[in-house]
Amino acid sequence: MDVFLDFLIAKFNYWIYVILMMIGLFAMIAKNNLIKKLVGMCIFQTAIILFYVSIGVKEDARIPILTGHEVPHGGHYHTEDHERPYIDAKTVTNPIPHVLMLTAIVVGVSTLGMALAIAQKVHLHYDSLEEDEILAKLQLGNND
Amino acid sequence: MIWSFDIIVLIFLVIAAVIALSVRDLLASSMVLGIYSFLICILWAEMGAVDVAFTEAAVGAGVSTVIMIATVFQTTRKSKD
Numbered sequence: 001m002d003v004f005l006d007f008l009i010a011k012f013n014y015w016i017y018v019i020l021m022m023i024g025l026f027a028m029i030a031k032n033n034l035i036k037k038l039v040g041m042c043i044f045q046t047a048i049i050l051f052y053v054s055i056g057v058k059e060d061a062r063i064p065i066l067t068g069h070e071v072p073h074g075g076h077y078h079t080e081d082h083e084r085p086y087i088d089a090k091t092v093t094n095p096i097p098h099v100l101m102l103t104a105i106v107v108g109v110s111t112l113g114m115a116l117a118i119a120q121k122v123h124l125h126y127d128s129l130e131e132d133e134i135l136a137k138l139q140l141g142n143n144d
Numbered sequence: 145m146i147w148s149f150d151i152i153v154l155i156f157l158v159i160a161a162v163i164a165l166s167v168r169d170l171l172a173s174s175m176v177l178g179i180y181s182f183l184i185c186i187l188w189a190e191m192g193a194v195d196v197a198f199t200e201a202a203v204g205a206g207v208s209t210v211i212m213i214a215t216v217f218q219t220t221r222k223s224k225d
Contacts, residue, residue, distance in 0.1 A: 009147070016154040020161055027165050033223040035170050035216065039177055042208065043161050046184050053193045057145055063192045093192035105199050109208050116215040123219040130224055 013054040020047035034119045034129045038112060045108040049101045056094035064095040145191055153187045168223050174212040181205035 008015065020043055027040025066087065119129065126134045160183060164176040181204045189197040 009151070012147075012151055012154060016158060019158055023158070023161050023165065031165065032225045033170070035212070035219075036165060036173065036223060036225065038212075039164050039173055042177060043164070043180070046181070046204070049196070050184065050187070053188055053191055053196060056193070057191050059145070061145075061192060063194050065194070095195075098193040098196050101193075101196050102199050105196070105204055109203050112208050113211050116211055120215055120218050129219055 013050065013057075017047050017051045017054065020044075020050065032131050034122065034131065035116075038115050038119070041115070042108070042112060045104070049104055049108075052097045052101050052104075056097040058090065058093055061091055061093045064092045064098075149190055150187070153183055153190070157183050157187070168225070170216045170221050170223050171213065173223070174209060174216060177212065178205055178209035181209070 024040045024042075024044030024047060028037050028044065031037050031040060122134065123129055126137050128134055128137070157180065160176055160180040164173050164180060167173050167176065181200060185197050185200040185205060188194075188200060
């Protein structure tokens with residue numbers, strides 16, 4: 001039991017990432033309302049971003065912004081004949097997944113805006129946001 | 145990274161996601177989605193990804209909530225599920 005709890009707590013970000021992703025996927029498939037489907041899409045995207053940011057986390061690491069205190073003895077680390085600031089990679093979180101996920105957030109908002117514009121158009125044509133009502137009106141239009 | 149704070153915020157995230165999908169009022173749904181975005185913004189600031197936290201607060205929580213509310217007022221507020 002203790003081993004199981006340790007396993008659960010140590011990987012808690014990843015467990016929640018899977019749960020959120022499946023909540024979003026369920027909403028995208030099973031919900032009837034178009035706006036609810038888009039809410040599910042938002043949750044799905046943030047779950048994926050949560051996974052990628054969780055990869056870069058290190059224990060006892062600071063944020064990846066340099067303040068100048070990283071350099072030992074207040075000076076520089078001498079390599080050959082030129083000086084270079086010395087930073088231990090273990091003391092800062094990995095910033096590369098963060099930078100990749102910045103793009104993903106912006107792309108997510110633009111797809112959400114596009115989808116909402118299409119939803120407004122659909123509401124203008126079919127006077128409903130429910131998927132079954134729209135499908136019924138489409139069937140009615142085909143029969144005429 | 146603070147483990148206890150991390151676990152509390154993650155549990156609130158799941159609760160917010162479930163509420164956003166189960167409430168029948170679409171305006172309430174978009175507001176709860178804004179709460180969800182701010183919670184995940186707190187989570188990223190706590191995990192050391194401050195740049196992602198800025199972007200999420202400005203773009204994810206701000207702009208997407210605003211455009212979603214605008215759509216709800218342009219169309220309808222009721223939902224069947």
